[in-house]
Structures are given as structure tokens and as C-alpha cells.
Amino acid sequence: MCRNIKPLYHFEPPANEEEIRAAALQYVRKISGFNRPSQANQAAFDAAVQAIAAASQTLLDSLQTSAPPRSREAEAARRRARYG
DSSP, rough: OOOOOOOOOSSSSSSOOHHHHHHHHHHHHHHHOOSSSHHHHHHHHHHHHHHHHHHHHHHHHOOOOOOBBOOOOHHHHHHHHHHH
């Protein structure tokens, strides 16, 4: 798993469109092996990012839990402690 992709579900405030797109971009970069695609691959790369972002938004909107929302600050502190 790419370390730059962070959990987005069940935070207060909820993940915004920019965070979801950033995660989708990191995912597409990871599986394609391109940090920046060539001009010939740019359209396919952008379409993949858009599709992954849309699927991610649908997933986040569909998930349910009765647990209280997580704190972004607490999660960030835990990541810092884990990865130093």
C-alpha cells in the first residue's frame, strides 16, 4: 500500500473532494508506475484518476458505522509515531 494514501472514512469533518482526488491520484501513480504520464497516456491517466475518485466517493458515501467519528489530529499523531 502506498504510504501517501491515508484512510478517509469516518472523520470529522468528512473527507473532501480534494482529499479523495489526491488519494486517487496516488493510487493511479502507484499502479501505473508513472509519476507524470507521457502526453500519449495523459488522457487515460486522467480518466483513471477521475474514475477512482468517483468510486471512492461512492464507497465513502455508502459505508455505515455506529462508532464515533475519528479525530484527524489523533490519526496524524499515530502515523507520525509509527513511521517516525
